[in-house]
Amino acid sequence: MDFLDLDRLLSEEERLIRDTTRSFVADKVLPEIAGWFERGHFPRELAKELGDLGLLGMHLEGYGCAGTNAVSYGLACLELEAGDSGFRSFVSVQGSLAMFPIWRFGSEEQKRRWLPPMAAGEVVGCFGLTEPDFGSNPAGMRTSARRDGGDWVLDGTKMWITNGGIADLAVVWARAEDGVRGFLVPTDTPGFSARDIDRKLSLRASVTSELVLDGCRLPGDAVLPDVQGMRGPLSCLNEARYGIVWGAMGAARACFASALEYATTRVQFDRPIGGFQLTQQKLADMLVELSKGTLLALHLGRMKDDGRLTAEQVSLGKLNNVREALAIARAARTILGANGVTLEYPVIRHANNLESVLTYEGTSEVHSLVLGQALTGLSAFQ
Numbered sequence: 001m002d003f004l005d006l007d008r009l010l011s012e013e014e015r016l017i018r019d020t021t022r023s024f025v026a027d028k029v030l031p032e033i034a035g036w037f038e039r040g041h042f043p044r045e046l047a048k049e050l051g052d053l054g055l056l057g058m059h060l061e062g063y064g065c066a067g068t069n070a071v072s073y074g075l076a077c078l079e080l081e082a083g084d085s086g087f088r089s090f091v092s093v094q095g096s097l098a099m100f101p102i103w104r105f106g107s108e109e110q111k112r113r114w115l116p117p118m119a120a121g122e123v124v125g126c127f128g129l130t131e132p133d134f135g136s137n138p139a140g141m142r143t144s145a146r147r148d149g150g151d152w153v154l155d156g157t158k159m160w161i162t163n164g165g166i167a168d169l170a171v172v173w174a175r176a177e178d179g180v181r182g183f184l185v186p187t188d189t190p191g192f193s194a195r196d197i198d199r200k201l202s203l204r205a206s207v208t209s210e211l212v213l214d215g216c217r218l219p220g221d222a223v224l225p226d227v228q229g230m231r232g233p234l235s236c237l238n239e240a241r242y243g244i245v246w247g248a249m250g251a252a253r254a255c256f257a258s259a260l261e262y263a264t265t266r267v268q269f270d271r272p273i274g275g276f277q278l279t280q281q282k283l284a285d286m287l288v289e290l291s292k293g294t295l296l297a298l299h300l301g302r303m304k305d306d307g308r309l310t311a312e313q314v315s316l317g318k319l320n321n322v323r324e325a326l327a328i329a330r331a332a333r334t335i336l337g338a339n340g341v342t343l344e345y346p347v348i349r350h351a352n353n354l355e356s357v358l359t360y361e362g363t364s365e366v367h368s369l370v371l372g373q374a375l376t377g378l379s380a381f382q
């Protein structure tokens, strides 16, 4: 699978983290994932194991977090998503969307209270930004936060929230008098409720929920003190998108491996289908895009570790790698013929999952517009 010998570009520690994550996926995820996907189930009990492996909030320093570099975090995302995008989503949401804002914008007390149990997988977090009427344009959000004496009172609805129904803590972004603010909402707070979104045909091994805040009263210190405005949620999304740049290549690698294996064993017209030129063309194209995408992820990871990575560069990575992963998944599906539409093979599951990955954390269209704006200086969003 490592055609360009990218392994040599990794440090010993990075390889160790990658291999440990790969073993976890092989032992705990792959044997069960088809059934979980079919039943629409995420095994919450594995959160503690992910915590024990140091994978939750792994790129954050202190407070029980592993403090790895960005490349190691990316490699873990790749291996998890080679298992299923639902697992990478869980780790992305926990580490980059729920823990990161506390770590970056929280008070010392908030960090001490929440980060260690979240890193251990004992407390599960979610990130509530999207609303039913505000997806690509979250700045239009209607969820409100008003002061009432020393308290805050939140009202509104958040939609499509990963981990919502299994979360102990929701990081909710709401409009206050002084702009958008982030709130730490324990999910047993009166006025908070979550309803899981069923009948989803993508990311089935991941919980996606609607959050309702109905006069949800929080103490004055529930607000993240160090950020105001959309910079707060957007900086979290940038962290998570970086993980997707890597993760998408994990899903692509799994599809490629499945197609390659199938092509060399499935016989039609008295020869393995991998011997037909049209199949070889597909495999060669898949290999080229998988190799380029993985190299791109590694390059962006090294830039992030140097403190040089911009949001626009992350957009380029997310746009390319998810788009190409989806193309690889679809090409792999054709190689598997009818078997390609069953859960006996991982391909249709990854292809379906990648449809969500294409949409969340900024749609492919939105990332194209980010690049268009960077190139021309002209915003085409409105």
Ligand SMILES: Cc1cc2nc3c(=O)[nH]c(=O)nc-3n(C[C@H](O)[C@H](O)[C@H](O)COP(=O)(O)OP(=O)(O)OC[C@H]3O[C@@H](n4cnc5c(N)ncnc54)[C@H](O)[C@@H]3O)c2cc1C
Pocket: 093, 127, 128, 129, 130, 132, 133, 134, 135, 136, 137, 159, 160, 161, 162, 163, 202, 203, 208, 356, 359, 360, 361, 362, 363, 364, 365, 366, 369, 380, 381, 382
């Ligand atoms: C499985 C799943 C999990 C998710 N998890 C979370 C989560 O944990 N937390 C969270 O806050 N959100 C989450 N989301 C929400 C996700 O971020 C949004 O779905 C996404 O931002 C797109 O919003 P939307 O679905 O409302 O689509 P819309 O914004 O309505 O977009 C619909 C279409 O219009 C296009 N479009 C919109 N504006 C423009 C424009 N200016 N120019 C060109 N085209 C445009 C879009 O690209 C898209 O093709 C999740 C979504 C899914 C599917």
